[in-house]
Amino acid sequence: MSQSIFAFLLTPYTIPLLCVFYFLLPYLSKSHWIALPAPFPAAFTNLWLLYQCRRGRRFLAVHEAHQKHGKFVRIQPNHVSVADDAAIQAIYGHGNGFLKSDYYDAFVSIRRGLFNTRDRAEHTRKRKTVAHTFSAKSVGQFEQYIHANIELFVTQLRTICQNQTDPRSGYASIDALNWFNYLAFDIIGDLAFGAPFGMLAKGRDVAEVRKTPDSPPTYAPAIEVLNRRGEVSGTLGCLPGLKPYASYLPDAFFSKGLEAVQNLAGIAIARVNERLKPEVIENNTRVDLLARLMEGRDETGAHLGREELTAEALTQLIAGSDTTSNTSCALLYWVLRTPGVMEKLQKVIDEAVPEGVDVPSYAMLKDVLYIQYVIQETMRIHSTSALGLPRLIPPGNPPVDICGQTFYAGDVVSVPSYTIHRSPVIWGPDAESFVPDRWAPDRVTARQKAAFIPFSTGPRACVGRNVAEMELTCIVGAVFRNFEFVIEQDHPMETREGFLRKPLGLKSGLHSVGISRIRNWWSLLAHFQELTQFSDSHSHTNLKIG
Template sequence: MAHSTLLSCLLTPYAVPVLLAAYFVLPYLSQAHLFAIPSPFPAAFTNLWLFYQCRRGRRFTAVHHAHQKYGKLVRIQPNHVSVADDAAIQVIYGHGNGFLKTEYYDAFVSIRRGLFNTRDRNEHTRKRKTVSHTFSAKSIGQFEQYIHSNIELFVKQLNTICQNQTDPRTGYASIDALNWFNYLAFDIIGDLAFGAPFGMLAKGKDFAEVRKTPDSPPTYAPAIEVLNRRGEVSATLGCLPWLKPYASYLPDSFFSKGLEAVSNLAGIAIARVNERLKPEALENNTRVDLLARLMEGKDETGATMGREELTAEALTQLIAGSDTTSNTSCAMLYWVLRTPGVVQKLQKAIDDAVPAGIDVPTHAMLKDIPYIQYVLQETMRIHSTSSLGLPRQIPFSGSPIEICGHTFKPGDIISVPAYTIHHSAEIWGPDVEAFVPERWAPERLTTRQKAAFIPFSTGPRSCVGRNVAEMELTNIVGTVFRNFEFVIEQKHAMETREGFLRKPLGLNVGVKRRQHA
């Protein structure tokens, strides 16, 4: 009798709306302690609001606008609250708080879990110990030779363009700067993480070898496009991780193409590690790059990484060290060119520090030039390549915690949106939307501003390769403005789209060779 009653209820015209109401309302009702926190409709009832914003490539702007409307606490998913308060940074991300990465990171797993998407704290500690020596001061110093050689080729290729493609009417050759920064960044990380550059600078083209397994025949794919698609689809599916196994069947080709990109990106890592681990390559190898250091890495038991884990960690370095650098380089060029006086200050500072006749300065020549660091820090603040709030969950075994006067319970997810923090007039002043490198001068920078600057995140899950990234960016800035003059040729502002990272969609500039001492 009970079964027939249930069946008759399910067959009534009201079944669908009742089930939908239960699906959306029950999660909301189960989080009664979050009722008082405002949210854009229907974010408090369903993950679909954030999912939709990610699909549009506008998560950071949607969350930022929600904070402007509602205040420092905004509910962006039924159990996820965005906290636009710099005082919460150390509470959520700092050492010793025990907060966990959420299921959001499951959407980023391909070969196996790497340092970035490992959620288990003990496993992350093991991986971090194995990888950390890779980024020691000694190792980073040895990496510069690979960065330097690729920047030399970058200069050579731009010189060739200037010689052969200059418009006599303007005196400049026209390029999309983003493409060339992409080629440079991918060749550098290919050289560092896999033992050889991808060859993009040499060919002026985006391509890479792909192998689904170490023994499968090679195919080829555009690595930059693959990485962009992978970031977009993973960041979107991270809002609904259970959907990942079924996403390729969705009518929106964004998902099928994105998941194909996930597979191809893993295949790029497999192909490059496979080449590096060939017996003849190992026998004659004298390189001191990232992959060599990863192969040497040992955990607390003395065990080294197996082939699959090594490939996964090399892939992590490829993802972390490629379009992060090119996005920042492109944004740096855009903001420097559109801000009067900055180019001249940069060039003077560089010329004063670099000996005559040097086209590609070393890091030692550039690292102590304060104005280069001011420009880079201001770029990472105003552009915020990592713009979204990285989600963290209060452990179910933990205790309630108070943030901004509100008590959060175990199981709640909270995050601090980097873009909103970096664009807070309360923190940075009324000129927050202006590009002002001088705000980073020690006499102007406040303790609060220093603590609120989180382009590499902070705490135990912060970017392990920060020092390499900063060296690479310093060398790029010093070389670019040592050798070339630029003008912006596009009439519109630089457009961006957000996947996991906020990336420029292009930057059309004129370039010509600069004469220096």
């Protein structure tokens, strides 16, 4: 008997059968079945969703599945995507007791941070320690660092205009995504680690990496590292048990991605190590994110340890870089491709900002409603967090009714934000169009406000929302205060999804309008001409009367 089993194990069918068994295990191990439609073979294995993530199109595959199958779609054996805005509070709201699923295990590197902590009590402790970092007072103090980097951004783009403008077109050509990446990384470097990465000054992507605080430094492209990390973690999140073995897979996507995970952690280790040197701490007068994290205390009065501090700083790096650059690039794209929006933006900015100010303060812009409309509409139509964030109904939880469907302990549910943000039922027949004025108070509905979830909602919502909104407002003000743009590519902006949905580039023409705002000068000239014409007409009338 034992010999026959041993002989079977040596057959060429063993490995394929073991793989089939392993990948079907999520289906075979279920205590109950979910009788809901699913794209084949998502009902039986996690491999369907993993494959879509590997291709960078999870948000689109899930969206297409909902268009075909309706409100409820099984995208994994125990995971149901619910494309109904009524499910948002049921799944993500306060008091329901749902937990983050094991999807988030794939995002742990140094140790669990606020983002990937799944334990409810641990999350409460971390949020209490970190929350003061994003108080209104702290956010106001962060603006000086944001403003300084935006000033350098404007200076560098002006230099490009001076040196690289094509005399035939009057524009200098850039990939706008690159420069938004440099800006976002330098801002978050300044906020989270005490100094910018220097990408704006160098005009390229580079960062110091240390595997441990005492390791010699190496260097890596931080933007590329972050992109790879998001893609591989988002893919392995569909099957977290695969993570320890992923580097051995024949697809280099996994080995390079896991190397990126280590390098990204190494960037945080290097920067925190520099900031925690005794002479730096002694002379520090900064009021940035890291300073606030170092001050934070939990309910016992304890500070964050070095490793935990580094993990939280890494969380801020991830949360505050890609999100800002992706949204800024998408905003420029949609503004340029939608007639009249750029001109209206420039007009309201010019009206709000005093003459001679090139980089407006947040105070000058925060009450300019049209800027907020444009930002909100960008986050709706280009949801940088486009996937449905998975939530687990915890063990022992009684059955839960969500939009008429009963779910049980062990089930995972999510609401796909890309699909919700483009639903004609919620947003009307122009849901696929970029319409900033839909956010005007007399047009936007209570349902639309509740269905708008770019920062998620509930107890696990983004704690840095206020910083992100201030940063985006200041970027929009500076960009359209100082420059004219045109799209120079003949195809729509392409995107790829890791954890976040990111543009792959945006070829743009750039023209500086100068310090004194040429448009204002032309407006004054036009106004003067109108006065002259009125005066001439009035003189002629008088002559006729006389």
